[in-house]
Amino acid sequence: MSVLLLFTDSAKIFVKAGDGGNGIVSFHREKYVAAGGPDGGDGGRGGNVVFIVDEGLRTLIDFKYKRKYMAESGENGGAGNCSGKSGRDLVIKVPPGTIIKDENTSHILADMTKSSQQVILAKGGKGGAGNQHFATSTRQVPSFAKNGDAGEEFSVILELKLLADVGLVGFPNAGKSTILSNSSAAKPKIADYPFTTLEPNLGVVNLEGITSFIIADIPGLIEGAHEGVGLGHEFLKHIERTKLLVHVVDVAAVDGREPLKDFEVINNELKQYNPKLAERMQVVAANKVDLPRGKENLPEFTNTLEKDGYKVFPISAATGSGMRELMLYAAEMLSKLPDTFITDDIEEEAVYVAADEEPFNIRKEGKNYIVEGNWVRKIVGSTNFGIFESSQYFQRAIRTKGIVDALEKMGINEGDTVKMYDFEFEYQR
Ligand SMILES: Nc1nc2c(ncn2[C@@H]2O[C@H](COP(=O)(O)OP(=O)(O)OP(=O)(O)O)[C@@H](O)[C@H]2O)c(=O)[nH]1
Numbered sequence: 001m002s003v004l005l006l007f008t009d010s011a012k013i014f015v016k017a018g019d020g021g022n023g024i025v026s027f028h029r030e031k032y033v034a035a036g037g038p039d040g041g042d043g044g045r046g047g048n049v050v051f052i053v054d055e056g057l058r059t060l061i062d063f064k065y066k067r068k069y070m071a072e073s074g075e076n077g078g079a080g081n082c083s084g085k086s087g088r089d090l091v092i093k094v095p096p097g098t099i100i101k102d103e104n105t106s107h108i109l110a111d112m113t114k115s116s117q118q119v120i121l122a123k124g125g126k127g128g129a130g131n132q133h134f135a136t137s138t139r140q141v142p143s144f145a146k147n148g149d150a151g152e153e154f155s156v157i158l159e160l161k162l163l164a165d166v167g168l169v170g171f172p173n174a175g176k177s178t179i180l181s182n183s184s185a186a187k188p189k190i191a192d193y194p195f196t197t198l199e200p201n202l203g204v205v206n207l208e209g210i211t212s213f214i215i216a217d218i219p220g221l222i223e224g225a226h227e228g229v230g231l232g233h234e235f236l237k238h239i240e241r242t243k244l245l246v247h248v249v250d251v252a253a254v255d256g257r258e259p260l261k262d263f264e265v266i267n268n269e270l271k272q273y274n275p276k277l278a279e280r281m282q283v284v285a286a287n288k289v290d291l292p293r294g295k296e297n298l299p300e301f302t303n304t305l306e307k308d309g310y311k312v313f314p315i316s317a318a319t320g321s322g323m324r325e326l327m328l329y330a331a332e333m334l335s336k337l338p339d340t341f342i343t344d345d346i347e348e349e350a351v352y353v354a355a356d357e358e359p360f361n362i363r364k365e366g367k368n369y370i371v372e373g374n375w376v377r378k379i380v381g382s383t384n385f386g387i388f389e390s391s392q393y394f395q396r397a398i399r400t401k402g403i404v405d406a407l408e409k410m411g412i413n414e415g416d417t418v419k420m421y422d423f424e425f426e427y428q429r
Pocket residue numbers: 170171172173174175176177178179189190191192193194195196197198218219220221287288289290291315316317318319
């Protein structure tokens with residue numbers, strides 16, 4: 001069982017689609033032609049504000065700096081039946097998993113989960129008609145045209161629930177919280193005694209113009225952590241879902257331990273807690289190299305671990321030296337590891353069911369549970385089970401709908417089969 005340590009990133013932005021251009025009043029003019037007919041052209045359409053999923057983005061940090069997004073307006077019409085140019089759409093890229101909510105009602109306007117998914121959030125205004133359209137048999141000289149419609153505008157809240165990408169592990173006092181505070185805006189407590197950190201802390205590391213990611217600082221681990229010593233169990237749970245571990249070692253041995261031994265003990269704890277955690281990609285941060293003892297111990301420490309295939313970064317979390325190199329490397333590794341992101345608590349609003357319709361019913365045939373209903377057919381049809389986030393969405397949706405509870409009430413056992421139209425799976429708690 002793993003506990004999800006989620007970071008909720010959010011930002012409020014204002015979007016405005018382009019206004020439609022105005023239609024104009026104009027009459028045909030030509031030498032020797034006395035009174036030409038109306039030829040005022042239409043205004044162009046305003047550009048839409050379009051949101052698109054960009055797999056390369058991980059956080060909403062960019063929206064904290066730029067908060068106003070306006071698409072281009074349409075141009076006014078011209079004489080000679082010339083239509084104005086349409087405004088260009090404004091395309092806003094968001095990370096996968098972003099939920100867009102109306103600021104006032106909190107309604108979900110879009111749930112940007114799928115790769116390259118596109119949504120027109122604010123529609124551009126229609127261009128106004130030129131006077132050419134208003135000529136009739138009785139009104140041959142229309143002296144009016146229509147103005148363009150205003151583009152839609154509103155404030156929206158972007159929300160993104162993220163799993164931490166990077167977990168900091170190491171002994172108490174190794175400098176994990178100092179690393180977090182130095183690399184992000186998070187302000188964890190830092191002190192020269194062990195177990196300063198009692199609850200995990202999260203922060204966004206922003207490598208401007210390159211990428212951003214979430215880093216988790218957990219309390220220090222000690223020998224026996226995997227059995228729950230020093231609450232190790234609790235903390236290890238939190239980093240099971242991270243993609244990359246930064247193993248922080250105090251190479252200055254301020255607490256009188258041996259750096260290489262520390263490294264081994266922590267890895268041993270990880271392995272005993274969960275072998276998969278020990279196999280997770282690990283980068284080593286040799287911390288406190290600003291101290292003389294740190295400098296002294298560094299060569300042997302680095303040589304030994306590099307022989308074992310580890311990448312070692314000498315850093316001083318206190319002065320900041322080496323931190324950027326470490327974070328850039330972490331970012332590079334993250335871009336190579338598969339993505340994990342989740343969207344939470346959105347099923348009720350994202351899935352519409354008519355009030356008087358039974359969302360599902362379940363029949364039992366031996367060890368098979370057959371789940372049917374319109375809603376069920378729809379969600380099975382719209383789920384791509386080969387895509388992690390899609391099937392994750394599906395799982396949450398059927399749970400929220402009460403299907404899982406209903407199956408349990410009917411006495412379903414682990415290993416029984418659940419059939420939902422084309423989709424069949426083995427029930428697992
Ligand atoms: N000289 C020096 N001191 C550091 C450095 N990094 C951290 N420290 C100090 O080491 C002590 C422990 O730092 P923390 O960041 O609280 O360590 P931690 O790993 O989060 O500790 P726990 O929360 O107890 O697990 C503090 O007194 C820090 O100021 C460093 O690079 N150089």
